[in-house]
Amino acid sequence: MLDLNDIAMFVQVVRSGSFAEAARRLGMPPNTVSRRIQQLEAHLGTRLLQRSTRKLTLTSAGHDFHERCAGAVDGLLEAGQELVTGSHEPSGLVRVAAPADFFDFFQMDWVSGFLAAHPRVRLDFVLSDGKADLIAEQIDVAFRGGALRDSGFVGRQILDPRSVGMVASPAYIAAHGSPRTLQDLVDHDCVISAQPGGYATWRLVGPQGEEEVQVSGRFSGNTAQALRRAAVAGLGIALLPPVMARLDVQAGVLVPVLAQYQPKGYGLNVLYPSRRQLPLAVSAFIDLVIEKLNASDAPEVHP
The missing domain is CATH 3.40.190.10 (Periplasmic binding protein-like II)
Structure with a gap:
């Protein structure tokens, strides 16, 4: 019969990342923890952890076993904590x-x-x-x-993944006009996370289903905040995470562009x-x- 204490110890080892740290948290010698995990593996007939001098990693069996046991162990510990504290308070x-x-x-x-x-x-x-x-x-x-x-x-x-995605500043739209079709973006400045060659591919979902367009511009950056600030400054059309686009549209600093298209997978x-x-x-x-x-x-x- 499996010893529930050994299972709880295994969960603690996984969360701690090492036998030494798990032993420190459990208040027992590291060799005792290691021996108990070896006993658990022997009882199960499979290796749960791959050991090296640098770190512990879960085997496939260990990953599955941890996934199934961790919640139950947490539930038992939480139940005990609730009895001790006399409450059902998150902690x-x-x-x-x-x-x-x-x-x-x-x-x-x-x-x-x-x-x-x-x-x-x-x-x-x-x-x-x-x-x-x-x-x-x-x-x-x-x-x-x-x-x-x-x-x-x-x-x-x-x-x-609802809400707006493509946006530009009112000043940019006033100076350059608003694109009417997805392919019109090719003739506009876009602020992008550029790929090699200075272009980016935007994948969107529109009236015809999934579509994509290759865009370019004179400003590129590698964070959403950089692209957002460039769009607010009038440097071009941006494809932003919906949350950023929505907040700035609500504030009036950006306006939707081609609102019938939404970013894919956001x-x-x-x-x-x-x-x-x-x-x-x-x-x-x-x-x-x-x-x-x-x-x-x-x-x-x-x-």
Whole structure:
């Protein structure tokens, strides 16, 4: 019969990234932790972790086992915590992986209100446009834009890729006119994330389905904020994440261009490692994001 303590220890090793760190957190010698994991592997008849002098990595079997067990372990720990504290209050650290521009559209006041409502929760944000490794970086929940590809984790779309995408400043439109068709963009200055050759390919969804157009311009940058500021300054037409476009259109500093076209794959997805029993603190934070970004006066979002 499997020892639930060994399973909980395995989950702690994965989250800690090493036997030494797991042992420190559990208050026991590292060789004891290593021996217990070896016993668990022997009982299961498969290797769960690949060990090297530099780091631990999960095997395929270990990844599947962790995915199925982590939520149950969290549920047991949380149940015990609730009995000890006599409450069902969210608590603990929540590590959140989000795009680098997350706080350009997710208001810090919302975070402040959340922490005030849940005084036993701590939030740690890992902001990057790269794809976080949920296991290696000990991420509890990740927010990602675009199509949700099969990653072995649990994911669902929480926002549709609606709203405006192509925008320009009123001054640019007054000086250069507004394009009437997608191909008219070829004759306009566009602010772009340039590929080799100085061009960019914009993929959009319009009345005829998915279409694309190759555009160019005299300003290029590698962040959405740089492109947004260039568009506001009148340097050309930009294809922005819908949240940025919507906020600036509402403020009147940008106007929609070819509003019948929407950027492809700009929705927002939530991703988390375990299928079962999300910790209350993680569930509460996901609920906050969905509530705020789906509110009638809140913008849509793209990581």
